[in-house]
Amino acid sequence: MKPDRPLRAGWILALAFTSGAVSLILELSAVRLLAPWFGATSGVWTHVIGVILLALSCGYLCGARMARAEHAVRWLARVLWIACASVAWLPALARPVAGWLVPDGLALDQAAGVLRWGSFAAALLLFAPPSFFLGCVAPLASECVQRASGCSAGESGGRVLGVSTLGSLLGSFATTYWLVPELGLTRTYLGCAIALALLAGIATLHAQRRGVELGSLLILLAALALSRRAEHSLGADWRVLEQRESPYQSVRVVERTEEGTRLRFLQVNEAFDSFQSAWQAEPGLLPEGYYYNTFALPAAWDGRSAGAWNLLVLGLGAGSVWRVLDGTLPSGVRLEGEGLEIDPVVVALARRWMDLEERPGRKIITGLDGRAALAGLAGPYDQVVIDAYANQMEIPAQLCSREFFSSLRERLAPGGWVSSNIGAFGLEDPVAEALAGTAAAGLQSRVLLLAVPFSRNVALVARPGAILPEPGTSEFRAVQLPGLARLASQVSLPGTWRWIDPPAGSVLTDDRNAIERLQQRSIELARARTEQTR
Amino acid sequence: MILELCLVWTQADALQRAIGESRAGRFSEAWEIAQSAPTALERAQASTYVRYHAGDLAGALRCVEPGLDAAPADEYLLSTAAELALALRHASGAASYVARWKELGNSGRQADVARCEQELQQLLQAEQSAEAAARRAYWIGVAGVGLALCCLVLAAGTSGSRSLAVEP
Numbered sequence: 001m002k003p004d005r006p007l008r009a010g011w012i013l014a015l016a017f018t019s020g021a022v023s024l025i026l027e028l029s030a031v032r033l034l035a036p037w038f039g040a041t042s043g044v045w046t047h048v049i050g051v052i053l054l055a056l057s058c059g060y061l062c063g064a065r066m067a068r069a070e071h072a073v074r075w076l077a078r079v080l081w082i083a084c085a086s087v088a089w090l091p092a093l094a095r096p097v098a099g100w101l102v103p104d105g106l107a108l109d110q111a112a113g114v115l116r117w118g119s120f121a122a123a124l125l126l127f128a129p130p131s132f133f134l135g136c137v138a139p140l141a142s143e144c145v146q147r148a149s150g151c152s153a154g155e156s157g158g159r160v161l162g163v164s165t166l167g168s169l170l171g172s173f174a175t176t177y178w179l180v181p182e183l184g185l186t187r188t189y190l191g192c193a194i195a196l197a198l199l200a201g202i203a204t205l206h207a208q209r210r211g212v213e214l215g216s217l218l219i220l221l222a223a224l225a226l227s228r229r230a231e232h233s234l235g236a237d238w239r240v241l242e243q244r245e246s247p248y249q250s251v252r253v254v255e256r257t258e259e260g261t262r263l264r265f266l267q268v269n270e271a272f273d274s275f276q277s278a279w280q281a282e283p284g285l286l287p288e289g290y291y292y293n294t295f296a297l298p299a300a301w302d303g304r305s306a307g308a309w310n311l312l313v314l315g316l317g318a319g320s321v322w323r324v325l326d327g328t329l330p331s332g333v334r335l336e337g338e339g340l341e342i343d344p345v346v347v348a349l350a351r352r353w354m355d356l357e358e359r360p361g362r363k364i365i366t367g368l369d370g371r372a373a374l375a376g377l378a379g380p381y382d383q384v385v386i387d388a389y390a391n392q393m394e395i396p397a398q399l400c401s402r403e404f405f406s407s408l409r410e411r412l413a414p415g416g417w418v419s420s421n422i423g424a425f426g427l428e429d430p431v432a433e434a435l436a437g438t439a440a441a442g443l444q445s446r447v448l449l450l451a452v453p454f455s456r457n458v459a460l461v462a463r464p465g466a467i468l469p470e471p472g473t474s475e476f477r478a479v480q481l482p483g484l485a486r487l488a489s490q491v492s493l494p495g496t497w498r499w500i501d502p503p504a505g506s507v508l509t510d511d512r513n514a515i516e517r518l519q520q521r522s523i524e525l526a527r528a529r530t531e532q533t534r
Numbered sequence: 535m536i537l538e539l540c541l542v543w544t545q546a547d548a549l550q551r552a553i554g555e556s557r558a559g560r561f562s563e564a565w566e567i568a569q570s571a572p573t574a575l576e577r578a579q580a581s582t583y584v585r586y587h588a589g590d591l592a593g594a595l596r597c598v599e600p601g602l603d604a605a606p607a608d609e610y611l612l613s614t615a616a617e618l619a620l621a622l623r624h625a626s627g628a629a630s631y632v633a634r635w636k637e638l639g640n641s642g643r644q645a646d647v648a649r650c651e652q653e654l655q656q657l658l659q660a661e662q663s664a665e666a667a668a669r670r671a672y673w674i675g676v677a678g679v680g681l682a683l684c685c686l687v688l689a690a691g692t693s694g695s696r697s698l699a700v701e702p
Contacts, residue, residue: 054682061689103663113668121671124678453589486559490588
């Protein structure tokens with residue numbers, strides 16, 4: 001058997017650098033790959049990071065055992081080749097694996113059990129194998145450096161860890177600011193696989209042995225030809241108009257015809273039966289069942305017939321709120337104000353496909369979180385709409401705390417309104433109750449919850465320091481526009497509305513916010529209700 | 535006789551008036567009329583209609599039961615309950631309503647019954663798929679963590695035993 005040729009310490013450190021970079025690329029892109037099926041909550045992040053850390057730990061210990069072998073370079077080459085092959089097939093495997101764990105066509109309440117364990121299982125199947133083999137690299141590289149340079153174990157270990165961590169640093173920034181937005185997930189993973197293959201090839205040349213390396217090379221070549229990320233499936237009557245990757249999420253615009261009306265929806269990482277924004281050809285009220293229509297009620301109750309309606313929208317998305325109010329405000333009233341949307345790709349697609357545009361007095365602010373941007377906005381606003389959601393029910397914690405609602409109150413004009421969409425399964429839903437109680441505490445006023453007709457949404461309305469019409473009264477239903485009058489009548493029925501007064505107990509705060517646990521509880525309770533036998 | 539005729543007219547009128555007010559978008563008025571209907575059956579029919587067309591599907595389903603207690607074979611209530619339960623994804627309730635509706639044997643609505651049966655099958659399949667997927671995910675998680683722990687124990691144990699042998 002030919003002895004291995006010595007591998008220079010420089011090449012070994014390059015291996016360590018690359019494996020460190022790829023590890024972080026996997027970690028940061030994993031949630032993006034899984035988001036169309038599992039969302040991007042902190043629970044999903046925890047599962048993904050936990051699985052990768054567990055796999056790395058196993059890899060470190062197993063790599064340490066491999067490092068005792070006489071031909072450590074061969075083991076190094078092998079683990080790199082296997083890691084390369086497993087990374088290369090991630091794009092193609094994502095959909096079959098995630099689809100096996102999340103069957104197509106599930107509604108949100110049907111997916112309670114799947115959401116709890118599915119992301120953990122998917123991360124195990126997809127990301128544990130490459131992470132394990134990448135974990136083997138560090139101890140093997142340390143051993144090789146020590147043998148190549150004759151230094152101490154501590155020195156070789158420190159050098160490898162230092163270089164590997166620098167690689168991780170580069171990988172983390174590159175993933176967020178360049179790889180995923182510019183190259184997309186498929187090319188990112190294939191690029192990582194090619195980088196690992198090149199370095200594995202150098203190790204192989206020094207190892208003087210062929211075996212698993214050739215098999216892995218064939219797997220890599222097949223992956224380069226075939227491994228492509230498949231999108232989450234749509235129904236037969238849907239058409240994808242455009243889809244793009246942004247630094248924040250996957251974004252697409254889809255279209256279908258619903259009861260003779262052509263509708264477009266903007267979806268971000270969406271699964272199940274959800275969407276982020278809706279559009280129809282004419283401004284004004286959307287068909288029944290869309291919660292955006294409830295955002296038009298405050299202006300109708302206000303009764304203004306001239307001047308400006310100064311509106312702040314947190315979570316502008318594709319501008320559905322603007323479009324509804326453009327068609328429902330009285331003709332003498334101008335819609336002005338700011339719309340905040342953190343993702344500029346959402347705005348770009350909306351400009352192209354959903355008639356989103358800035359007009360005199362109307363401004364779109366992108367790239368900033370709603371809470372952060374609020375600090376720079378003085379108002380005063382006649383209405384603030386909060387609609388910053390992902391996957392229909394993932395509410396950012398910083399946009400549902402008492403402190404947040406307090407800061408909103410400071411920016412309202414006298415008699416100003418606060419409207420919010422809440423993804424909830426009824427007026428007693430734990431998310432709806434917590435959010436309404438928190439809003440009542442922060443706004444220091446009672447809050448009205450309205451069950452949106454034909455929908456799984458609840459609308460929140462508040463008017464700090466001023467009177468909000470009582471549902472069912474003539475003031476509540478005194479709305480000129482027929483469609484809005486119908487809506488006001490629908491949500492006047494007993495049991496379709498509920499007052500929430502400022503609570504005496506605990507509310508959601510910046511320091512202590514259990515919104516994600518409440519969201520999981522909401523789905524589980526909805527699931528339990530559907531399972532009750534008559 | 536005249537009183538009886540007025541009563542019959544009133545009974546029919548309450549449901550029709552509730553329907554009329556609902557179609558005009560005046561749901562509060564329709565609800566009041568529905569609640570004032572003279573019999574439990576008509577109250578249930580009118581209330582279900584009003585709630586259904588106001589978009590309160592869960593509320594409409596709750597209105598069905600008192601009417602079915604009074605008239606277990608009322609086709610309007612059974613068919614509406616079946617459709618509501620399917621829309622709300624209440625599989626067990628939908629199965630019960632669809633079966634009872636089918637037993638009525640109304641030849642004029644067989645196509646509707648068949649459609650509901652098909653939707654029910656799809657709903658049950660989705661439920662079963664979801665449960666199977668959740669079990670699958672759970673056991674994959676358990677197996678994965680178990681495998682990792684075994685790997686950690688074996689690797690750490692092997693390293694420990696070797697270090698003992700290195701003592702001079």
